[in-house]
Amino acid sequence: MKKLRPDDLRVLDRAHLEELSPADLLETCVRLRALAIEQAERLNRHSGNSSKPPSSNDPYRHGPKAPSADGTGLAAAGEKGPSRPPGHQKGAPGKWRSTPLVCEGEIDHVPDRCAVCGQAHPVVAASRCVSAHYVLELEHRDGGIASESGAIRPRSGRPANGSEIGVTCRLHRYFAIRCSCGHETVAAPGQGSRSEIEGRCRNLILTERCLVGPALATFISGLSVRYRLSRLLIQEFLHDWLGLELGKGTICRCIREVGLACEPVAQALLAEIRTAPLLHLDETPWYQSGHLRWLWVAVSATTAVFHIGSREKTELLELIGESFLGWLVTDGYGAYRSHKQRQRCIAHLIRKAVALQEGIYYEASRFGDWLCRELRALIHGVAEDADAGTLRLIIARLKKACLLNPDADIDKARALAREILNDWDAVIAFVKNPQLPPTNNEAERALRHAVISRRISHGTRTDEGSRGYAAVLSVIETCRKRLAKPWQFITSLLAAARRGTELPTIPAPA
Helix, strand or coil: CCCCCHHHHHCCCHHHHHHCCHHHHHHHHHHHHHHHHHHHHHHCCCCCCCCCCHHHCCCCCCCCEEECCCCCCEEECCCCCCCCCCCCCCCCCCCCCCCCCCCCCEEEECCCECCCCCCECCCCCCEEEEEEEEEEEEECCCCEEECCCCCEEECCCCCCCCCCCEEEEEEEEEEEEECCCCCEEECCCCEEEEECCCCCCCCEEEECCCCECHHHHHHHHHHHHCCCCCHHHHHHHHHHHHCCCCCHHHHHHHHHHHHHHHHHHHHHHHHHHHCCCEEEEEEEEEEECCEEEEEEEEECCCCEEEEEECCCHHHHHHHHCCCCCCEEEECCCHHHCCCCCEEECHHHHHHHHHHHHCCCCHHHHHHHHHHHHHHHHHHHHHHCCCCHHHHHHHHHHHHHHHHCCCCCCCHHHHHHHHHHHHCHHHHCHHHHCCCCCCCCHHHHHHHHHHHHHHHHHCCECCHHHHHHHHHHHHHHHHHHHCCCCHHHHHHHHHHHHHHCCCCCCCCCCC
16 A cells, blocks of 8 residues: 655645545545554654653653663653652761862951951951861962952962863861950851742851852853753763862752852843843743743843743733833734734744645645745845835735635634734834844844753752742843853852852943
8 A cells, every 4th residue: 555645645635535436535544544643653752662862752741651671660751750859868878078178278267356346456366266168169271269259369380180270279267366355256257148948958058158169169050051061960070170079969059059149130130121122032931840831031232131930921020020111022922912012023923934835735835935925025125225115015915915814724824814913013013113123033042042951951940940040041141242251250249149248230231
């Protein structure tokens, strides 16, 4: 029996089927059934019943059970294992550092004045050491190490492994000095904000009493957030390139600390977003602990803000506020349509038209081809500063194509024609306002890194992780748009957050 191909379905319309004899009609039905079975089996393939890699499995869908690779039991494609909290389990044996840290120098912290009378302490005074802790800090290529304030101090010698970057170990000692008034003032590590989660054994507290310094913590967070490395690969990278052994718990803490430190800056960026004359908005699915959520982004000329939440209109209002007066460049999601000054992304409409053009149905294919020609001609005409008469002709042909298909037999063609007509003013807004871009590429490019990360890490696990991830993305993308160095700023930001002092402001646009 000759197999049907998807392209053969073009001729199998109602009129053709009515002309077939009973025998030919039966034969066609059998071939259609074979094609449907082939496509269904292709959709049902996963790593357990084919040579597809495990990374192609849907991690959020409980698929059919298939034999495991070693044949010892059943494994479900995309099915989750037993429910338990991530990380170290209660009662499990702990793992400690196998070799002691080697100190390369000492940094003394002495109070400069009495906490009671305010008298300045002399340079040499009776003192005692009350506490001490090691700090691992990252060395930079320009021949210095990052101090806790984010400044670069000269260093002597090169890293032990001969590379351009390395890690130094310093012992921070804190002293107590007794004043002439009798009060003893004690120097202590600074402490900043904290994040509390119900049921967590140890809440996250930003403090200077930390094994990993601000620059190294920022470096680790950059490997995770920007370069999408897993905790295990970060651990391997630090060991192989820097000769540093850190536990996964310490790596996780560094990533969480950077996220918590960036949250106030991301909140401050909201005020700049809400006063921008032009905003690009987009959203993409995001998963938090396996539950579907949405990652939003709002991009202006100099600022980008990310937010993880639901897909309700309230999330949009949290981004741009209720009194936003500028222009929006968006896709066709209904939450945007209440804003009057809006430009609809033409690239989205062209992609839908291409899908019709490459489809099986002839009439819908002709409509898709017509839309593609007119939409591309409209973009080209505005870009080339065509005369008003030429643009009016293109707009008229585009509207005529849609007016001929609001009641088309094919669902997708009918839906696209009605969608363009219902959103007509937003579709052609860039013709009357040449300063508006016809596409939403700015927002889509901003989401690209997060989309790739979602494919690798499958999202976040907690509200704290979602807020931190979105905040770090906001700071990085904003610094990039302002031609500033994001990691240098985040290092100084984390150092100030650990001390509990005033946070630095994000660099102004160049």
